[in-house]
Amino acid sequence: MTTAARAAALSARAAQPQADAIALENRHGAHNYHPLPVVLTRGKGVYLFDEDGRRYLDMMSAYSAVSFGHSHPELVAALTDQAGKLAITSRAFHTDRLGPFLELLCRMTGMDRALPMNSGAEAVETAIKAARKWAYKVKGVPEGQAHIIAAQGNFAGRTTTIVGFSTEAQYRDGFGPFAPGFSTVPFGDADALEAAITPNTAAFIVEPIQGEAGIVVPPAGYLKKVREICTKHNVLMICDEVQTGLGRTGRILACDHEGIRPDGLTLGKALGGGLLPVSAFLAREDVMAQFTPGDHGSTFGGNPLSAAVGEAALKLLEREQLARRAHDQGEYLMAQLGKLHHPAITDIRGKGLLVGVEIDPKFASARAVCEGLMAEGILSKDTHGTVVRFAPPLVIEREQIDFAVAAVQRVLKALESKAKVRETETV
Numbered sequence: 001m002t003t004a005a006r007a008a009a010l011s012a013r014a015a016q017p018q019a020d021a022i023a024l025e026n027r028h029g030a031h032n033y034h035p036l037p038v039v040l041t042r043g044k045g046v047y048l049f050d051e052d053g054r055r056y057l058d059m060m061s062a063y064s065a066v067s068f069g070h071s072h073p074e075l076v077a078a079l080t081d082q083a084g085k086l087a088i089t090s091r092a093f094h095t096d097r098l099g100p101f102l103e104l105l106c107r108m109t110g111m112d113r114a115l116p117m118n119s120g121a122e123a124v125e126t127a128i129k130a131a132r133k134w135a136y137k138v139k140g141v142p143e144g145q146a147h148i149i150a151a152q153g154n155f156a157g158r159t160t161t162i163v164g165f166s167t168e169a170q171y172r173d174g175f176g177p178f179a180p181g182f183s184t185v186p187f188g189d190a191d192a193l194e195a196a197i198t199p200n201t202a203a204f205i206v207e208p209i210q211g212e213a214g215i216v217v218p219p220a221g222y223l224k225k226v227r228e229i230c231t232k233h234n235v236l237m238i239c240d241e242v243q244t245g246l247g248r249t250g251r252i253l254a255c256d257h258e259g260i261r262p263d264g265l266t267l268g269k270a271l272g273g274g275l276l277p278v279s280a281f282l283a284r285e286d287v288m289a290q291f292t293p294g295d296h297g298s299t300f301g302g303n304p305l306s307a308a309v310g311e312a313a314l315k316l317l318e319r320e321q322l323a324r325r326a327h328d329q330g331e332y333l334m335a336q337l338g339k340l341h342h343p344a345i346t347d348i349r350g351k352g353l354l355v356g357v358e359i360d361p362k363f364a365s366a367r368a369v370c371e372g373l374m375a376e377g378i379l380s381k382d383t384h385g386t387v388v389r390f391a392p393p394l395v396i397e398r399e400q401i402d403f404a405v406a407a408v409q410r411v412l413k414a415l416e417s418k419a420k421v422r423e424t425e426t427v
């Protein structure tokens, strides 16, 4: 290539940087996601920046993983300090970081013990193994018969066992055969749970608010009733708080809203401070006691880098009272969205800063709303076609919420005229 040709190619490339990055991803990656057409290069607090330096308000927080905002200086310092000292050892040895992390995690959640993993799915897999072994060794369920109940609409990750109890056709399609030993009951229906329990039931696994199902909040008192039923039938209550945990819904755990303590708990997402994948399964003493050396593990689980970042994230959560903040800002966000009184909004629901806005599909798809928001400098993602998710970093300010709500109003207005055009076209 001549110098001139190269310069021309380079300048064409500079003019098309986003298209290039997207094209490369499309050409070489698996197409298991359908991202919005934006290429992000930087994040700071509640903001993300694309290749052209354009700023976006992050109203999604990587599915609630970035509760503290992007690149929080204190967490970045914890990460880089620890990375320079000792990052990965495996659990073949002790490190000075794991104990303090687990101690704080147990204290803040009120659980007896914690087992660190990396992804949320791994934490849920750990919960399943613990529940089954507890059923055989403590409850006396005959070998191979342990039964676990999940809620319809659940989302617990993407492993083959986990998608096996999903009720979402696409998550399962083509991935069977699935592990036996699971059944599902309607979410929010405590009587259905009680009816489904058999002498072989080891556990009921449930999200206090279903995130991926579209921010589905169960009736008040549901978790309390589930707690009573599980205790009565000697069934473990396992709460999957990978998404709802660590302040997101306005309390440290979403379970705290109903004053209940589960027997098993999964955490992930925000536990890594928005910097690393860090997850954990937590449980009461006799459940965690089922794990003996060699039963279960993970090369990276509990590594000193993750432990240092996880501990720093928990300290920040506590010191900055981010749960309280999520509560206050969440109330404000929902109130402001409610004030729009737009006919296309058929429901606004959630707790704390986990909010779902249901869009009437006759008006527009949630995806179209998200694309409109992107043009307005707001990033969010639709879930289940009709719900726009608003789950910003917990450090978001009121003025930023105002900016987002005003953008929602403008986007709905713009879509209104499109909807009208469509109407006249079809007439």
Ligand SMILES: *Cc1c(COP(=O)(O)O)cnc(C)c1O
Pocket: 063, 118, 119, 120, 121, 122, 124, 155, 156, 157, 158, 207, 211, 212, 240, 241, 242, 243, 244, 268, 269
């Ligand atoms: C995201 C999520 C998971 C899975 O977490 P990964 O880190 O993606 O494996 C599990 N449970 C719930 C409730 C989640 O929202």
